[in-house]
Amino acid sequence: MFHRDTWAEVDLDAIFHNVASLRSFLPKETAIMAVVKANAYGHGDAQVAKTALEAGASHLAVAFLDEALALRQKGMHAPILVLGATRPEDVDLAAEKRIALTVFQQEWLEEAKQHHQSGLPVLFHLKMDTGMGRLGVKEEEETKRIVAMIDAYPHFLLEGVYTHFATADEINTDYFSFQYETFLRMLEWLPYRPKWVHCGNSATSLRFPTKVFNIVRFGIAMYGLSPSLAIKPYLPFTLKEAxxxxxxxxxxxxxxxxxxxxxxxxxxxxxxxxxxxxxxxxxxxxxxxxxxxxxxxxxxxxxxxxxxxxxxxxxxxxxxxxxxxxxxxxxxxxxxxxxxxxxxxxxxxxxxxxxxxxxxxxxxxxxxxxxxxxxxxxxxxxxxx
Ligand SMILES: Cc1ncc(COP(=O)(O)O)c(C=O)c1O
Structure with a gap:
C-alpha cells in the first residue's frame, strides 16, 4: 500500500521475454545467471529474480552479501554468487545460506579460513583480472597458491572461475579479444576446470554466444536495455524495456x-x-x-x-x-x-x-x-x- 501519485511499473513479462529469448539464442548447455544486484538495477530484486528463474535462468548474481541475504530472506533458493568483495569474517554466514563468494586474494582466503567455524562448505568462484583492472588475480603464482589453498582445506570448494570484459559493448573488438586470449591463457594455470567457467556479460552473450564457456552473467539486457548505443542495431533479438x-x-x-x-x-x-x-x-x-x-x-x-x-x-x-x-x-x-x-x-x-x-x-x-x-x-x- 502506498499513498503517492508517483510510481514505476516493472513489466515482468518483458523480463521473462528477454531471458526466454536469450535461453533460445544460447547453446543449450550454456546456463544463465541473472544479475540482480542493486535491487535488480532498480527494478525489484525478488520479483525480477523469480521471473528470470521461471524464464530459464538457473543462477543469480549480486554485488554484495547483503543483497544475497535479502534474496534468501525473500524465499529465493537458487544458487547465488556474490560478484564483489565480502568480509572474511562473513564466510560462515555465506556458508549457512549457501551463497557462493568471489575470491581474488590469498591473504583474504587465509583470514576466511581463520573465521570459518561452522564446518559447512563454502563455495568460491575465482576472479581473474584479464584487463578490467578492478577485482581479480593477475599473477600465475598467486592463482596457483589460491587454488592449492582451497583444495587443501576440506570445507572450501572451487566451484567457478571467471573474468569480466571492459569493452564487450564496443564495436572495436581488439581489447575484448586481448582479454579473451588472456583468460584462455590464465585458465591453463589451473590444475583443473572448475564446474563453472564464465566471462559473458550481456554484450558478450549477445554478440559472442559461443565464447562464453558454460554460464553467462546476464544483466542489462534482461531489463530490455542495450548494453550500449553502438551495438544496439546489431542485437540478435528484440529486447523489451521493462x-x-x-x-x-x-x-x-x-x-x-x-x-x-x-x-x-x-x-x-x-x-x-x-x-x-x-x-x-x-x-x-x-x-x-x-x-x-x-x-x-x-x-x-x-x-x-x-x-x-x-x-x-x-x-x-x-x-x-x-x-x-x-x-x-x-x-x-x-x-x-x-x-x-x-x-x-x-x-x-x-x-x-x-x-x-x-x-x-x-x-x-x-x-x-x-x-x-x-x-x-x-x-x-x-x-x-
Ligand atoms: C562482474 C559483472 N558481471 C556481469 C555484470 C552484468 O553486466 P551487464 O549488465 O552488462 O550484463 C556486471 C555488471 O556490472 C558485473 O559487474
Whole structure:
C-alpha cells in the first residue's frame, strides 16, 4: 500500500521475454545467471529474480552479501554468487545460506579460513583480472597458491572461475579479444576446470554466444536495455524495456506573461501559459539536470520548466488538464515514447544508471499480465509479444 501519485511499473513479462529469448539464442548447455544486484538495477530484486528463474535462468548474481541475504530472506533458493568483495569474517554466514563468494586474494582466503567455524562448505568462484583492472588475480603464482589453498582445506570448494570484459559493448573488438586470449591463457594455470567457467556479460552473450564457456552473467539486457548505443542495431533479438515511470498532475494553474516558476525564478512565462505541478523530484532520482527535458501528457511531449525541486517539478501544458492526469516520465503514451536511452543521453550517461537512480521512495508496481505459456510460446514461435 502506498499513498503517492508517483510510481514505476516493472513489466515482468518483458523480463521473462528477454531471458526466454536469450535461453533460445544460447547453446543449450550454456546456463544463465541473472544479475540482480542493486535491487535488480532498480527494478525489484525478488520479483525480477523469480521471473528470470521461471524464464530459464538457473543462477543469480549480486554485488554484495547483503543483497544475497535479502534474496534468501525473500524465499529465493537458487544458487547465488556474490560478484564483489565480502568480509572474511562473513564466510560462515555465506556458508549457512549457501551463497557462493568471489575470491581474488590469498591473504583474504587465509583470514576466511581463520573465521570459518561452522564446518559447512563454502563455495568460491575465482576472479581473474584479464584487463578490467578492478577485482581479480593477475599473477600465475598467486592463482596457483589460491587454488592449492582451497583444495587443501576440506570445507572450501572451487566451484567457478571467471573474468569480466571492459569493452564487450564496443564495436572495436581488439581489447575484448586481448582479454579473451588472456583468460584462455590464465585458465591453463589451473590444475583443473572448475564446474563453472564464465566471462559473458550481456554484450558478450549477445554478440559472442559461443565464447562464453558454460554460464553467462546476464544483466542489462534482461531489463530490455542495450548494453550500449553502438551495438544496439546489431542485437540478435528484440529486447523489451521493462521499466517505466509515471506520476499525475496534482495542481494546474494559469500563469500570466512575466510570472515565474520554481527556485531561482529562472523560468518566466512569455504569454498566458498552463502549468502543471507533478509530485516527483530529485529525491526520487529525477535529478535537477533533467530541467528542460520533457514528459508525456495525453500522448504529447511537454517540457519540464524551471528548476526541479526535491519532491516536485513543473511542466508547461498546451492547455488545461484535470488534476489526476497521468504524466509519463519514462515509457509510452499513445504513439509517443520516452526511452531509458533518451533519458540517459540527455544526462550524458549510460542507461544502466537511470533505473538504479530512481530512489526507494518511488514504489514499484509489478505487471505480470500474460501467462507464462503465452509468452514462452510466442518466443518459441519467434513472435513479438
Ligand atoms: C562482474 C559483472 N558481471 C556481469 C555484470 C552484468 O553486466 P551487464 O549488465 O552488462 O550484463 C556486471 C555488471 O556490472 C558485473 O559487474
Amino acid at each position: 521499466f517505466s515511470l509515471h506520476s499525475r498532475v496534482v495542481h494546474v494553474k494559469r500563469l500570466l506573461p512575466g510570472e515565474k516558476v520554481s527556485y531561482g525564478a529562472t523560468y518566466t512565462a512569455e504569454q498566458e501559459e498552463w502549468v502543471g505541478t507533478v509530485p516527483i523530484g530529485y529525491a526520487d532520482g529525477w535529478i535537477r539536470k533533467l530541467q528542460n527535458f520533457h514528459v508525456l501528457v495525453n500522448g504529447e511531449k511537454v517540457p519540464i520548466i524551471g528548476r526541479i525541486c526535491m519532491d516536485q517539478l513543473m511542466i508547461r501544458l498546451p492547455s488545461y488538464v484535470p488534476i489526476g492526469t497521468k504524466v509519463t516520465l519514462i515509457g509510452q503514451q499513445a504513439d509517443e515514447k520516452i526511452t531509458m536511452d533518451e533519458v540517459a543521453q540527455y544526462l550524458d550517461t549510460i542507461n544502466y544508471e537511470i533505473p538504479c537512480t530512481i530512489s526507494y521512495r518511488v514504489p514499484r508496481i509489478f505487471l505480470r499480465n500474460k501467462s507464462i505459456m503465452e509468452v514462452r510460446n510466442a518466443v518459441l514461435d519467434g513472435n513479438n509479444v
